[in-house]
Structures are given as structure tokens and as C-alpha cells.
Amino acid sequence: MRIPVNTASHHYEVVIGNHVLKDAVETLCNNLPKVDKMVVFTDKNVWEAKGDYFQANFPYAFDVFVMPPGEECKSFENFKQAHSFLIEHQCTRKSILFAFGGGAVGDVTGFVAATYMRGIPFVQLPTTILAHDSAVGGKTAINHPEGKNLIGAFYQPEAVIYDIEFLNSLSEKEIRSGMAEVVKHAMISDNAWYEQLLSLPSITNIPSEQLANHLKSGIEVKAKIVAEDETEQSVRKYLNFGHTYGHAIEAAAGYGGLAHGEAVVIGMVYALLLSERYGKITRETTTAFLRFASSNGYPLDAVFNYPFETLAQYLVKDKKADYGELKFVLLQTIGEPFIQPIELSECREADKEYRALLTEVLS
Numbered sequence: 524m525r526i527p528v529n530t531a532s533h534h535y536e537v538v539i540g541n542h543v544l545k546d547a548v549e550t551l552c553n554n555l556p557k558v559d560k561m562v563v564f565t566d567k568n569v570w571e572a573k574g575d576y577f578q579a580n581f582p583y584a585f586d587v588f589v590m591p592p593g594e595e596c597k598s599f600e601n602f603k604q605a606h607s608f609l610i611e612h613q614c615t616r617k618s619i620l621f622a623f624g625g626g627a628v629g630d631v632t633g634f635v636a637a638t639y640m641r642g643i644p645f646v647q648l649p650t651t652i653l654a655h656d657s658a659v660g661g662k663t664a665i666n667h668p669e670g671k672n673l674i675g676a677f678y679q680p681e682a683v684i685y686d687i688e689f690l691n692s693l694s695e696k697e698i699r700s701g702m703a704e705v706v707k708h709a710m711i712s713d714n715a716w717y718e719q720l721l722s723l724p725s726i727t728n729i730p731s732e733q734l735a736n737h738l739k740s741g742i743e744v745k746a747k748i749v750a751e752d753e754t755e756q757s758v759r760k761y762l763n764f765g766h767t768y769g770h771a772i773e774a775a776a777g778y779g780g781l782a783h784g785e786a787v788v789i790g791m792v793y794a795l796l797l798s799e800r801y802g803k804i805t806r807e808t809t810t811a812f813l814r815f816a817s818s819n820g821y822p823l824d825a826v827f828n829y830p831f832e833t834l835a836q837y838l839v840k841d842k843k844a845d846y847g848e849l850k851f852v853l854l855q856t857i858g859e860p861f862i863q864p865i866e867l868s869e870c871r872e873a874d875k876e877y878r879a880l881l882t883e884v885l886s
Contacts, residue, residue: 524739526746529746559617594666602635620645645681651701699821702726761852764794765788769789776829785821795854813880
């Protein structure tokens with residue numbers, strides 16, 4: 524499967540399929556200007572789990588930069604070490620980077636590519652379901668102690684190559700986290716698809732062909748939005764559904780304390796509650812999603828670990844905030860997102876309502 528991504532700055536393809544790494548990389552490189560060096564950025568866990576398959580199927584010689592796993596690779600220190608590695612290996616503007624890993628690896632590799640010698644090409648090779656979202660669209664970033672993804676750039680890859688073989692060794696927690704973004708794409712675009720996902724017996728045990736189709740649908744939603752709004756001035760903000768409150772609780776838990784998708788699901792329940800006030804979402808819809816999330820193992824009760832005042836410290840730092848006003852992505856109905864300014868006092872009320880609903884439904 525090939526999905527075109529056409530942005531104002533760049534056109535590229537997302538390739539999805541089983542055992543597509545070798546052919547897709549060869550096809551890509553045959554259509555690029557001459558490359559002098561290839562450098563693979565990955566993390567310790569990915570390299571240990573999938574490095575043998577990668578080395579057996581990657582068709583060219585390469586150097587490899589192995590980073591700490593998880594959000595730790597998005598530190599200032601690792602960003603500096605990555606640049607030092609490229610300098611030491613005499614990389615030039617004709618060199619190309621490959622981001623072989625999950626969303627964090629893709630984020631930092633893209634930002635290194637955007638900044639090394641003012642920009643060199645890179646390719647996304649996602650190894651998680653979660654990265655079907657982050658690998659497409661050109662958002663790159665590292666973290667600051669005060670917040671996630673505060674330092675970054677919009678910088679599009681040359682291609683995204685999604686070899687489904689990489690997903691075979693994912694843990695249940697990683698699958699659950701990744702499927703959160705698939706569900707998000709359905710919620711902002713297509714009620715029928717959303718209902719189909721809600722009816723699955725298990726979100727973590729989907730046959731590979733069916734999973735590939737869900738990933739394709741999610742990437743198509745992302746590609747369409749990114750083509751219309753590459754730098755998040757308007758409709759691209761819809762992709763942040765669930766992320767405002769979700770990022771706050773993820774930050775409060777400490778990066779790594781909650782999987783990103785787990786935090787986003789918590790944020791989506793919160794956004795549905797606000798959508799009851801400002802849109803046409805019913806309590807029945809909110810409760811149905813809450814039960815779906817709970818039955819699939821999303822840790823909704825994590826919210827009880829953090830008082831609202833703790834979460835508020837992170838809410839006010841959200842990238843979507845303008846002039847001190849919080850902006851939430853809400854839903855008129857499933858498939859119809861919109862942006863709504865919300866006062867912090869109302870966020871506090873919704874947080875209280877959320878905790879009460881969790882207690883009621885999950886008890």
C-alpha cells in the first residue's frame with residue numbers, strides 16, 4: 524500500500540506492507556540525488572529486538588547511532604551527542620538519516636536532520652503503531668524540562684516506510700498506546716469507522732491484515748489534514764484531540780510513567796466531557812467510550828494520582844494556548860472536530876466532573 528502525502532514544502536509517500544523494507548529503501552534511494560553516507564538512528568531496545576531483521580534487509584552500508592530508549596532520547600544531551608556523531612563520521616548535506624524506532628526516535632532524528640548543516644534528508648522507519656501518527660506530517664522535536672516537544676521544527680521526511688514485520692514483537696501496552704491514535708483519527712473523521720473500532724473484541728489483538736487497514740485509514744486522515752495545513756495554523760490542530768489534558772497528565776506522571784497513548788485516551792474522555800457542553804456529544808457517547816477504554820486496559824484511574832492544580836501547571840504551557848487562553852479540540856459529533864477556547868476555571872470544573880464520572884462508571 525502506498526499513500527501520498529502532499530504538503531506545500533514537500534511531496535512523499537508512506538509505504539505500508541509486510542517485508543517491504545529492502546525494496547522500499549532501494550526504490551527511494553534510486554530516486555534521490557547521490558548519497559554519500561547513511562546513518563541509522565535507533566534506540567537500545569529497538570536495536571536489540573529488531574536489529575537482526577534490519578541488518579538482514581537494509582540494502583546498503585550504514586553507520587548506526589544507538590540512543591537511550593523512550594523519551595530520554597529527546598534530551599538536550601542526546602541531541603548534542605547525535606550532532607557530534609554526525610560530525611565525527613564526516614556526514615555532509617549529501618548524507619541521509621533513517622529514524623528506526625518509535626515516535627521518540629522519529630522526533631529526535633527529524634529534528635537532528637532539520638538542524639544539521641541547516642537541513643539534511645531523513646526517512647521514517649516506524650516500529651510502533653503509535654508512530655503511524657507521529658511519523659507522518661513533519662513534526663520533529665526534543666523535550667525541555669518544562670514540557671514535551673517545546674523545541675522543534677516542521678521538517679518533512681523523504682519517505683515513511685512502514686514494514687508491518689516491525690510490529691510483531693510489540694508488547695500489549697505498546698499496542699494499546701498506538702491504537703489510541705488510531706481511535707483518535709476515527710473520532711475526528713468518521714463515525715462508522717469509530718463504531719467499528721469500538722466493536723472490536725480487543726484493541727490489542729487485531730489480525731495483521733485488519734490492523735494494516737486501520738493504520739492505512741489513520742494515515743490517510745493525517746495525510747489529508749497535513750496537506751491542507753502543514754504548519755498547524757488551522758485544521759491540523761484537530762489532530763491534537765485528547766492531547767491538551769493528555770499531555771498534562773503525561774507530564775505530571777513523568778515522561779515514561781504513562782504511555783503516550785494511554786495519556787491521550789484519558790485526554791479524549793476529558794475532551795468528550797467538554798464536548799457535551801459545547802458540542803452535541805451525549806453523555807451516552809462519553810460513557811460508551813469510557814467503558815471501551817476501561818475494558819481495553821487503559822489506566823483511566825491514573826487521574827486520581829494528580830490533583831487538578833498539578834495538571835493546571837502543564838495545561839497553561841500547552842502549545843495551542845494563545846494569549847493565556849486555553850484552546851481545546853472538541854467534537855460537535857463524532858467526526859466533526861472544532862476548536863474551543865476554555866477558561867482554566869472551567870477546566871477545573873470539567874476535571875471534577877471527570878473524576879466523579881470515573882468513580883461512578885468504574886466502581
